[in-house]
Amino acid sequence: MSGNMGANIRRERGMRGWSQARLAREVCRIAGVQGEPVGRQEVSRWETGKRTPREWLPSIAAALGVPVDTLAAPQAPPEPPLPTLADYLPAGDPLAPLSARTGRGVGMEQVGDLQQRVHGLRLADDVLAGGDLIRPALRELRSAVKLHREGRHSEEVGRELLRQIGELGQIAGWIASDAGQRGEAEQIYRLGLSAAREAGDDTLAGNLAGSLAYQLSNIGREAEGIRLARAALDVAGTDAPAKARALYLDRVVWAHAKAGETQPAIRALGEAGEALSQDSEGSGAPAYLYWVDSGELQVMEARVYTELRRPLRAVPLLRDVLDRYDATHTRELALYLSWLAVALSDANEPEEAATVAARVISLSADVASERTAQRVRIVLARLKEFPDIPDVRALLDGAAQT
Structure with missing residues (x-):
């Protein structure tokens, strides 16, 4: 029970953004004692289960603003292991249409619904972490693939479905990477890249390739990251929307910075800023690039100078x-x-x-x-x-x- 209690105390303290020293002071204040007989180290012993609070428990609960039962309650059982891509997609080529499609007819209305769910997932990623989103992300990916494979649809609708699968691959890959499933993330990115290329969407393909390059650069595969980031920029071409080129250059910047290549990184930073300066309302940038702006480039610049120890x-x-x-x-x-x-x-x-x-x-x-x-x-x-x-x-x- 003490282990559960310690974890509960740590959770409640973390939710308030308090340090262990802050909780110790609050407990002493609530208990009305002098000299701070409870200090940071004592709180640490409670949270690690090395010591049970016993007589201090009511004061801890009062300081945290929760009932004593909340701190004494057993923890919920751990969640099952995170799913993998294989749990959600068919074996072989998951994008290959079935020879006999028995599913319902699919039109642009269903594509629009899927597009809204993809965008909702992307907005959720702004405020939630990968471990919280990996399950719904993979379920959406499975549903989209199933709709494309089994549904009866026109060539145009099929192409739009592939585009949404590509967008789902990008955000689901990002979520999987954030959840620590980097091998899975790479497979998801490659699935999305295949869908984007089949749909003929070079801008989306560039986004997926750049996202994978970013992951490779972060896991010690810097040379691969540089090659792929440069390839993503080349694939998109000079006709890509300004925001897209700025993002692809952002990935190039980070790849060179992770490789310790100062001048190429700084040069690409300037090119990214120049590309973004050409963006204007109605420039044709896809909706999924809503977050690419001057503030994002400033963040990258700061991170690059940190990485380069400047x-x-x-x-x-x-x-x-x-x-x-x-x-x-x-x-x-x-x-x-x-x-x-x-x-x-x-x-x-x-x-x-x-x-x-x-x-x-x-x-x-x-x-x-x-x-x-x-x-x-x-x-x-x-x-x-x-x-x-x-x-x-x-x-x-x-x-x-x-």
Whole structure:
């Protein structure tokens, strides 16, 4: 029971964005005791199950604003393993139409409904993490493939269905990657790329190839990432919408930055900005590129300078982005703060880096994202370069106990 109780305390604390030290102070205040007999280390022992709160439990519950039963309740059983692409698609070529289609007739109305669901999934990804969305994303992908394979439809409708499968492949691949299923994500991206090419949509094919290039660059396959990002840009061609070219160049930027190639990365940054400057209302950019704007390019610029260990350029950019960022997008906020923590470490500001890192850890605690978990590990590894700084030491010790 103590293990469940500790996990419940940690969950409720994380939901309020409190540090362990903050909870300790609140418990002492609620209990009306002097001298803070409960400190951060004691809270850490509760949360890891090394010690049961016992007489402190009512004060903990009051401090967190929940009933005692909420903290004492057993945890829900773990969810079953995340699904894989094979769980949702037929064997062989999943896009191959059946020789005898027995399904219902499919028209543009059904395609429009599917398009709305795809867009809804993309909007959900703005605020939810991959672990929360992988199941509905793969179910939608299966349904779309089934509609194309089994439904009776015209050539034009079939082409539009393939386009929606391609869009689903891009967002479902992104979600799978965020959930830590990178092998699955690569298969999903390739399925979507096949659908986009069969539909004759070069802009969508470029988006899928660029998304896969981004993943490859992040998992140590930098040379492949550069080649694929460049290929995505070439496939789209000079006639691609300005936003699309800016995005593909964004992927090129990141691929070169991950490979440590400073000048190509900075040159591509300039080209991305120039491409976006040519965008105008009615420019023909697909709806799925709604998020590509000057703010997104500024984020990439800041991340690139962080990756290239140029903190004097990175820190002001990141502060500017974070000052106006939507705090409801918890995952992205944690990611952007993680780059700020790294940049501050590189700028030899370990105390401030530790403060930012504590917020990253708090925000990431209940986010089902492998990307944020990986960034937490990177931030902590960078802070280990400052073991003698008290604020850093306290943060590292606390992280080791959770």
